[in-house]
């Protein structure tokens with residue numbers, strides 16, 4: 001949720017027509033993020049999906065394939081735009097180096113073209129840090145650099161989907177630029193954990209961002225007085241360190257769930273994955289008790305974020321304790337449409353006041 005200071009900055013933002021000849025606040029944001037990521041330049045986009053798509057469109061063509069760790073957002077949650085808009089065929093790689101991670105050896109093997117004129121030519125490796133569906137797992141700088149180097153040696157371009165790169169950076173205690181080494185392009189999100197209402201950025205060389213601006217226009221993603229949105233992003237960047245609180249709370253949540261008999265993977269950032277027998281039933285049952293959870297990769301996914309305080313966490317654990325891990329209640333229930341919470345544990349403000 002946007003903070004009061006974001007709303008204030010949005011109201012006061014200096015703006016111009018970005019579609020015509022750039023908006024000064026958007027440029028400030030783009031330049032600041034390019035600096036943080038160690039890139040020459042960057043371009044604002046309305047969403048992380050568009051940022052990834054622009055990168056993939058610039059790296060891929062018909063007859064080409066791209067590699068990505070299984071469950072990557074570009075593979076499973078962007079409606080196949082990598083194939084039907086960017087023209088690249090997806091090749092998921094198993095997590096042979098740990099949750100969300102692929103090894104340099106696996107990349108080398110998958111990148112080797114078989115020599116046949118009729119085969120797809122691997123052209124891109126698309127990494128994700130943190131890896132959402134692997135439970136917000138973190139890839140360390142040396143692991144990232146060795147996989148990226150293997151890809152480059154095999155003549156693949158490298159895109160990093162860093163929607164939650166801020167979380168990886170805070171969890172590891174390293175600057176974001178330490179996690180982008182060897183990547184040609186990087187996307188990051190200002191929404192999600194950072195709380196801006198809108199906005200992502202895709203970074204790369206000056207040549208890339210010039211082309212990316214044309215691709216953004218092609219996709220209908222150019223916005224005029226976008227400084228109003230970028231202003232929220234600038235405020236969001238001032239609060240990246242706060243993500244450490246979300247990570248601590250995710251650990252507390254995981255420990256509390258384990259104590260109550262749930263099977264939980266130890267979180268590395270702000271995502272807690274839980275193994276449950278009846279996924280839709282458990283989600284519905286949680287929702288009835290005011291705890292909103294989702295499903296990802298066949299597991300229950302709980303997130304911590306800045307609206308979740310210690311008090312909310314305790315309330316959630318108490319209510320989950322009442323539900324119990326053996327929950328097999330059928331989907332639906334007395335809470336009404338879409339299984340929405342009757343009494344949510346959060347009381348996040350939804351209006352400026």
Ligand SMILES: Cc1ncc(COP(=O)(O)O)c(C=O)c1O
Nearest residue numbers: 047048049050073128132161163
């Ligand atoms: C890893 C990852 N990449 C990209 C995105 C896309 O972001 P958006 O929802 O802004 O399109 C998400 C969204 O959850 C994500 O988790």
